[in-house]
């Protein structure tokens with residue numbers, strides 16, 4: 001049993017946790033910080049599937065756990081638009097003025113560690129207006145957003161340098177260790193107060209404050225902690241949908257100007273909000289594992305030699321549930337499990353032509369298809385056996401609308417991978433220092449439902465680090 005006492009324990013070494021540690025230690029070098037991470041250190045993070053094309057079910061998954069969390073093998077698209085509409089809700093907690101300042105500062109840290117200086121979405125007003133007009137004509141809302149693209153291999157390099165810097169600063173890192181429980185005691189007014197954490201090997205670590213940044217990967221565990229210790233949460237939305245893969249020529253105009261398009265569509269039949277997300281020009285569709293569950297995702301490389309001929313992006317339907325239902329994560333998991341049941345725990349793929357006609361895509365049809373899947377072990381199948389009717393229709397109506405902006409997208413050969421689910425729906429109730437109703441327990445990033453992307457998760461960490469050192 002450890003009796004170590006720290007100023008701060010950070011659970012999870014994803015971008016939100018890393019930037020908390022970095023900013024806090026920078027502002028006050030005397031603080032003792034321990035970061036506990038269930039995955040591996042960055043140099044030991046290797047995804048065999050990247051070279052062999054076959055997932056060997058690493059436990060825990062190297063794509064979503066380890067130093068820099070879901071960041072190191074991500075596509076590394078940093079949303080740097082200061083209106084705060086993209087990648088989370090941080091602006092609603094810190095205000096737009098502070099948001100702009102923290103954005104510039106955090107972007108500066110990425111640049112310092114080697115991020116590309118090019119920003120997409122900053123140029124060619126004539127083409128921008130043409131895209132905006134076509135979007136408007138198709139009833140699509142076009143959210144103009146600037147993007148700095150790190151690229152998958154470059155993101156890994158940048159986070160490797162950040163790990164070195166974190167170590168150099170004297171922040172203690174404990175890898176391959178999962179926090180399984182909180183240590184609580186009664187505060188002076190009978191309220192609960194956190195004093196430390198217990199890890200899966202039975203060790204106990206104590207600190208004045210605990211910051212939890214466990215990402216989507218840890219959101220189920222965090223929910224169980226909320227249930228156990230009565231940590232206040234609010235029912236959020238759940239985003240469910242699929243990943244679309246098309247010929248890169250279909251999206252080329254948008255890719256070259258914006259790198260990715262943030263498009264929102266309200267469907268004609270159900271008036272559901274559908275949005276494009278995580279756009280990967282000339283990239284690859286990838287598989288993300290949540291515990292044993294395979295769901296779709298995507299990324300792209302910076303290196304020209306590693307680029308493909310296809311572009312992929314997610315098409316997500318945002319569902320907000322009302323009373324009495326309060327388990328959106330469970331709902332998302334249920335649909336993902338259904339897909340996995342049919343595919344033997346793999347991602348399903350279907351041609352759009354088959355999806356519309358209500359027939360299964362089999363190996364024969366897939367081989368003849370005019371584009372080939374970049375996710376090589378995706379299983380050809382029938383998504384209509386997985387997605388509820390409402391989601392199916394939302395996806396079809398959205399693809400038809402997007403086809404006005406990107407002619408060819410609604411062609412039979414476009415591929416649909418399913419399912420893609422975003423598990424950031426369990427939003428914790430926090431005050432303006434991201435503290436929960438438990439004294440000294442702060443939460444941040446995707447796992448707390450506050451952010452949905454690299455930049456805002458990193459910014460959330462910067463805010464936290466400043467708040468904890470009184471430099472906010």
Ligand SMILES: Cc1cc2nc3c(=O)[nH]c(=O)nc-3n(C[C@H](O)[C@H](O)[C@H](O)COP(=O)(O)OP(=O)(O)OC[C@H]3O[C@@H](n4cnc5c(N)ncnc54)[C@H](O)[C@@H]3O)c2cc1C
Pocket residue numbers: 011012013014015016017036037038039063064065066067068069070071073074075076077078079087177178179180213214215216217218221278286288297298299444445446447451452453454455457
């Ligand atoms: C394949 C992929 C591609 C992506 N591409 C992009 C992109 O291009 N642009 C973008 O903006 N966003 C992208 N994202 C999303 C982005 O990676 C996340 O928004 C961001 O990493 C969230 O940061 P975080 O710190 O909140 O959580 P995470 O990065 O998820 O980190 C959480 C960490 O906590 C650890 N953890 C969980 N539970 C425990 C526990 N109980 N004990 C100890 N440790 C624990 C996990 O192992 C993990 O390392 C992508 C995500 C994926 C998976």
